[in-house]
Amino acid sequence: MCLALPAQVVEKRDGDEAIVNLGGVRKAVSLALVPEAEIGDYVIVHVGHAIGLLDRDEAEKTLALFAELDAAQAAEAALTTGGAAT
Amino acid sequence: MKYIDEFRDGAIARQLGERIHAEAHPDRVYRFMEFCGGHTHALSRYGVTELLPPQVQMIHGPGCPVCVLPIGRIDLAIRLALERGAIVCTYGDTMRVPASDGLSLIKAKARGGDIRMVYSAADALKTAQAHPDREVVFFAIGFETTTPPTALVVQQAERLGVKNFSVLCCHVLTPAAVTHILAAPDAEQHGKVELDGFIGPAHVSIVIGSDPYVPFAEGWHKPVVIAGFEPLDVMQAILMLVRQVNEGRAEVENEFTRAVTPKGNVAAQKVMDEVFEVRDSFEWRGLGVVPHSALKLRERYAAFDAERRFDLHYQPVPDHKACECGAILRGVKRPTDCKLFGNVCTPDNPVGSCMVSSEGACAAHYSYGRFRDIPIVPAAPQARAA
Numbered sequence: 001m002c003l004a005l006p007a008q009v010v011e012k013r014d015g016d017e018a019i020v021n022l023g024g025v026r027k028a029v030s031l032a033l034v035p036e037a038e039i040g041d042y043v044i045v046h047v048g049h050a051i052g053l054l055d056r057d058e059a060e061k062t063l064a065l066f067a068e069l070d071a072a073q074a075a076e077a078a079l080t081t082g083g084a085a086t
Numbered sequence: 087m088k089y090i091d092e093f094r095d096g097a098i099a100r101q102l103g104e105r106i107h108a109e110a111h112p113d114r115v116y117r118f119m120e121f122c123g124g125h126t127h128a129l130s131r132y133g134v135t136e137l138l139p140p141q142v143q144m145i146h147g148p149g150c151p152v153c154v155l156p157i158g159r160i161d162l163a164i165r166l167a168l169e170r171g172a173i174v175c176t177y178g179d180t181m182r183v184p185a186s187d188g189l190s191l192i193k194a195k196a197r198g199g200d201i202r203m204v205y206s207a208a209d210a211l212k213t214a215q216a217h218p219d220r221e222v223v224f225f226a227i228g229f230e231t232t233t234p235p236t237a238l239v240v241q242q243a244e245r246l247g248v249k250n251f252s253v254l255c256c257h258v259l260t261p262a263a264v265t266h267i268l269a270a271p272d273a274e275q276h277g278k279v280e281l282d283g284f285i286g287p288a289h290v291s292i293v294i295g296s297d298p299y300v301p302f303a304e305g306w307h308k309p310v311v312i313a314g315f316e317p318l319d320v321m322q323a324i325l326m327l328v329r330q331v332n333e334g335r336a337e338v339e340n341e342f343t344r345a346v347t348p349k350g351n352v353a354a355q356k357v358m359d360e361v362f363e364v365r366d367s368f369e370w371r372g373l374g375v376v377p378h379s380a381l382k383l384r385e386r387y388a389a390f391d392a393e394r395r396f397d398l399h400y401q402p403v404p405d406h407k408a409c410e411c412g413a414i415l416r417g418v419k420r421p422t423d424c425k426l427f428g429n430v431c432t433p434d435n436p437v438g439s440c441m442v443s444s445e446g447a448c449a450a451h452y453s454y455g456r457f458r459d460i461p462i463v464p465a466a467p468q469a470r471a472a
Contacts, residue, residue: 003124004231004289005087005090006088006089006090006345008088022087023087030206030208030235030238032238032357033234033235033238033351033353033354033357034351034353035353042088042089044289044292044345046231046232046235046289047177047205047206047207047228047231047232047235048205048206048207048208048209048235049206049234049235049238051231051234051289051292051293051351051354052292052293052345052346052351053345054089054344054345055343055344055345056344058343058344058345059089059092059344061343061344062093062319062322062341062343062344063092063093065322066095066098066101066102066318066322069098069101069102069105070098070101073101073104073105
């Protein structure tokens with residue numbers, strides 16, 4: 001029911017209508033709830049309406065957080081295996 | 087696909103799992119409720135539960151709109167189609183929810199009711215415009231995510247002067263349901279579930295923002311972490327909840343900052359407020375009557391309110407006696423505690439609402455988790471051929 005996915009706005013049409021692209025699938029949706037969305041923006045689409053904008057910077061920050069975890073765990077592993085290799 | 091696949095990386099998921107194992111104290115239990123069916127689905131589908139230590143327990147909440155829709159409401163929609171000759175439009179997953187007399191919307195359609203599945207509320211309005219000689223009712227369900235599109239369509243119908251369109255409004259409110267679970271007013275009857283925190287809804291929070299959860303953190307001292315619906319989102323949220331519990335904190339944290347802000351989508355809130363007002367009370371499947379937990383159309387839009395237009399009166403209908411959906415939605419029982427699970431009640435033939443939607447706790451466990459219940463035993467050594 002809550003299926004909603006990020007899709008990119010590729011075309012704005014008359015009124016509130018826009019065409020979004022999700023992995024090659026193009027669909028007409030309403031931008032009435034996110035009138036500030038521009039071509040190139042990612043919007044979260046639910047039941048034919050964009051309900052919010054996706055902030056690319058924040059998405060990258062979240063992904064970077066996972067990457068930090070990766071680095072931290074690698075460092076921890078290096079410590080526990082000891083400096084014998086050096 | 088952009089901003090989807092990146093949040094499904096298996097290697098990072100394993101690392102997050104290891105981090106949760108490392109930080110969760112072995113001598114205490116962490117009970118977290120995922121309010122949304124979307125999270126329930128993600129936990130089951132991607133096997134997230136397998137990556138969690140045994141002391142971190144996930145409890146399903148009532149956040150699937152299909153699961154909490156009471157039988158009496160579906161009966162109203164069915165009667166509109168079968169007895170009043172209306173065209174009833176609704177979202178696909180509402181179609182199969184069991185109702186009274188062995189019916190569901192899809193079975194009522196087979197009996198001749200003009201019931202149509204729509205992708206969007208706007209499609210329901212288009213149906214009304216295409217059939218000016220018929221009454222068209224949009225059977226509107228869902229939390230705050232689906233509500234703004236319904237509100238928009240009501241305003242549009244008024245603007246366009248569409249006279250044969252109305253809405254049977256069953257939109258419900260998330261904060262009211264969370265309050266109800268925390269207050270557990272009927273704990274004596276159903277048992278109370280102890281909770282250490284919540285994974286807050288993803289898409290609902292895009293609309294309402296993160297601020298409405300502050301009372302749960304401050305007033306009830308329950309940590310809330312809002313999370314997206316991808317597996318890494320859910321695991322990161324669990325890690326953040328474990329940390330809050332370990333540090334004795336109870337705050338609202340936002341893992342889903344790429345889409346959720348503190349104030350939410352103000353334009354969407356405005357259109358909702360213009361069209362709807364809070365009902366005094368509303369019956370939820372599994373939770374019973376919850377005060378101030380649902381919406382109805384404002385007086386100004388009375389012409390588009392199907393309940394007034396057709397003079398409908400809600401009649402509560404009890405669930406199937408053996409169905410445990412109520413207790414499962416409260417987090418008191420698990421799908422496998424239900425006698426009907428997996429034998430009488432399956433996704434092909436759901437008895438209870440939790441088996442209908444793929445986001446329901448029972449359907450999620452049936453589809454992705456039920457083989458986990460079977461213990462793995464080493465195969466007996468094969469007798470060597472002489």
